[in-house]
Each structure stands twice: as C-alpha cells, then as structure tokens.
Amino acid sequence: MHMFAAFYFIIVLSIEKEWGLNYDELISLWTLGALLIGIGALPAGWLSDRWSRSSMMVIMFLGMGISSILCGLSNEKYLLFVGLSFLGLSCSIYHPVGIAWVVNSSKKKGKALGINGIFGGVGIGSGAFIAGLIIKYYNWKVAFILPGIISILIGLSLIIFILKNYISLKNIKNMDLKDKDYSNKLILIAIIMLFSMFGLGLTFQILQTSIPKLLEIRLENLTTFNIGLIIGIVYGIAGLMTLIGGILADKYSLKKIYFLGIFAQVPCFFCIAIFSGLPLIIVFLIVAMFNSSILPTENILLAKFTPQNHHGLIYGLKFIVAFGSAPIAVFLISSIYKLTQEFTNLFYISGILMILVTISVIFLPIKFKKN
Numbered sequence: 096m097h098m099f100a101a102f103y104f105i106i107v108l109s110i111e112k113e114w115g116l117n118y119d120e121l122i123s124l125w126t127l128g129a130l131l132i133g134i135g136a137l138p139a140g141w142l143s144d145r146w147s148r149s150s151m152m153v154i155m156f157l158g159m160g161i162s163s164i165l166c167g168l169s170n171e172k173y174l175l176f177v178g179l180s181f182l183g184l185s186c187s188i189y190h191p192v193g194i195a196w197v198v199n200s201s202k203k204k205g206k207a208l209g210i211n212g213i214f215g216g217v218g219i220g221s222g223a224f225i226a227g228l229i230i231k232y233y234n235w236k237v238a239f240i241l242p243g244i245i246s247i248l249i250g251l252s253l254i255i256f257i258l259k260n261y262i263s264l265k266n267i268k269n270m271d272l273k274d275k276d277y278s279n280k281l282i283l284i285a286i287i288m289l290f291s292m293f294g295l296g297l298t299f300q301i302l303q304t305s306i307p308k309l310l311e312i313r314l315e316n317l318t319t320f321n322i323g324l325i326i327g328i329v330y331g332i333a334g335l336m337t338l339i340g341g342i343l344a345d346k347y348s349l350k351k352i353y354f355l356g357i358f359a360q361v362p363c364f365f366c367i368a369i370f371s372g373l374p375l376i377i378v379f380l381i382v383a384m385f386n387s388s389i390l391p392t393e394n395i396l397l398a399k400f401t402p403q404n405h406h407g408l409i410y411g412l413k414f415i416v417a418f419g420s421a422p423i424a425v426f427l428i429s430s431i432y433k434l435t436q437e438f439t440n441l442f443y444i445s446g447i448l449m450i451l452v453t454i455s456v457i458f459l460p461i462k463f464k465k466n
Contacts, residue, residue, distance in 0.1 A: 209341020216334020227323020
C-alpha cells in the first residue's frame with residue numbers, strides 16, 4: 096500500500112516531460128486520491144470491525160491493482176485523475192484495517208507494529224526505487240501496470256488462504272490492551288492526539304510528496320532512477336527504526352518516546368529548508384528515521400485509549416486526520432512551487448508546526464516514566 100501511495104511522486108517526473116505539462120498541474124491530480132486515503136479510512140475501519148479485516152485486505156489489493164492499471168492506460172489528464180482517485184480510495188483500507196489486525200493478533204504489540212512498520216518504510220522507499228527502475232528500462236505506463244498486476248495476484252492469493260482457513264475470516268480479539276481508565280480525560284487526550292496526528296501527517300505528506308522534486312532541484316544531474324534509489328534507501332533505513340521504536344515502546348514510557356521523536360524533527364525541517372547536496376540527503380534520512388520510530392508508540396497509545404471493538408474505527412479516524420492533511424500538503428507544495436520554483440518556505444512551515452506539536456504532547460495526561 097505504501098508503495099502504491101508513493102510511486103506517483105516519481106512517475107510524475109516522467110509524465111511531466113512526456114506530456115509537456117507543468118509539475119504543479121500534474122501533482123495536483125493526486126489531490127483527490129490523497130484526500131480519499133484519509134476519508135476512506137473511517138468507513139473502512141468501521142466495516143472491518145463489523146465484518147472481517149482479512150476480507151477488507153482482499154478488497155484493498157484488488158482495488159489497488161485495478162486502479163494502478165487504469166492509471167497506466169491513461170493518455171490524458173482526466174483518466175489519470177480518475178485512476179489516481181480510485182487508487183487513493185483503495186489505499187485507504189490498509190491503515191485502519193491492517194494496524195487493528197496486527198494490534199489484536201500479537202502479544203508484544205510494540206515489536207509487532209515495529210516489524211510491520213519496516214515494510215511500510217520499505218514500501219515507501221521501494222515505490223520510488225521500483226518506479227524509477229521500471230521507467231529507466233521501460234516507461235511510466237509500465238511503472239503503473241506491472242505493480243498493479245502483482246497486487247491483483249496477491250489479492251487472489253489472500254482469498255485462497257482465507258478459503259483454506261490458513262488466515263481467519265473472523266476478527267481476533269485480544270485482552271492485553273486493558274489499561275488505566277482515561278474516560279475523565281478523554282477530551283484533552285482527543286484534542287492533543289488529533290492535533291499531533293494532523294501535524295505529523297501533514298509534515299510527512301509534505302516531505303514524501305515534495306522530496307523527489309526537491310532532490311531534482313538541489314542535486315544536479317540526477318536521473319529519475321537516481322532520485323528513486325536515494326529515496327528508496329532513505330525510507331528503507333527509516334523503516335528499520337520502526338522496529339527499534341516498537342521495541343522501546345514495549346519497555347519505556349510511551350509519552351517520552353513520542354515527545355522525543357517529535358521534538359527531534361524540529362531542527363531537521365529547518366535544515367531541509369536551506370541544505371543542498373549530501374547534507375540534504377543526510378538530514379532527510381534523520382527526519383524520516385525519527386518519524387518512523389514513533390509510529391508504534393502512537394498506535395499503542397490509541398489502542399489503550401479506546402475500546403477494542405472500535406479499534407478499526409479509531410484507526411480510521413486517525414488516518415482521516417493524518418492522510419486528510421495530504422490535500423493541504425499538495426496545495427502548499429503546488430502553490431509555493433508555482434510562486435518560488437522552490438520549497439524553502441514549505442519546510443519552514445513544517446518546522447514551526449513540529450514545534451507546536453511538541454508543546455502539545457507535553458500536556459498528554461500520561462507520566463514520562465514507565466508505569
């Protein structure tokens with residue numbers, strides 16, 4: 096899913112040259128798809144709570160495959176826009192369904208979410224790398240169609256596993272998530288968590304969407320393949336930090352890990368605003384690592400604050416907030432690039448937002464020490 100949600104940011108660089116259209120015009124075609132990744136998460140989570148998480152994952156794989164193939168068959172902006180929009184809707188299934196699936200199927204939840212998160216990082220990185228590789232040897236159409244075919248085959252394989260009872264059709268329940276009663280502080284918790292998830296989501300979307308173009312601008316003589324390779328390596332390494340962050344979440348204070356992981360991103364965004372060359376790549380790696388490291392902590396916090404039979408719904412709400420920020424990110428990227436042909440102000444905005452999120456997390460009604 097992370098691969099499908101990320102590879103257009105590389106593919107668009109080839110479409111830009113072939114169709115002779117402006118970058119800001121083409122990147123805006125992803126606006127609705129990005130919005131649907133967020134909006135679609137809530138009904139997907141709600142349906143998975145009441146029906147079957149494994150079956151919803153089948154729909155995700157088939158939907159992503161068909162949508163991606165449609166994008167690859169597009170010869171005009173309208174068809175590409177439709178394909179990208181349905182791709183976003185299909186991608187919306189993963190986070191509320193998949194994360195609830197992992198949380199309720201494991202004992203060491205931090206470690207399990209960390210392992211799961213590695214593949215998220217690899218997915219983001221491989222989306223850029225695989226798209227760049229396919230474009231190098233074939234073209235942007237194949238970069239859409241080939242992954243689409245593979246996704247359909249995975250969806251069909253999952254159907255077979257479910258029918259053979261290797262994977263449960265019914266949702267698994269877990270009794271290890273009971274914690275303190277936070278009911279009298281739920282409003283405060285909700286406000287802080289919603290704001291932090293929005294801030295983290297927006298800055299993540301800004302970075303993921305703009306970084307291919309940023310590297311093209313600030314590093315001379317890079318091919319699409321080289322850009323994809325750099326992004327692939329960065330997000331691959333960052334994915335490993337999700338496992339480390341998950342292991343730490345099982346041992347130490349969730350609030351402390353969450354706070355430090357967010358605070359560390361502040362200087363990184365200010366550096367991205369002005370750095371170029373190798374220093375830009377290094378600080379891009381650092382911010383991606385810290386962003387990935389706190390994901391298991393955030394998901395465990397949400398699981399502790401909400402009833403188990405509503406986990407799909409609450410993760411759906413999380414990703415409405417996180418991915419619902421994507422259209423704002425696309426708008427900011429498109430507008431700032433159109434005005435300045437650069438992204439400096441974009442990352443100043445990101446740094447200021449991370450300062451505000453860091454301050455808000457201090458007021459979470461959880462102790463900094465492990466209970």
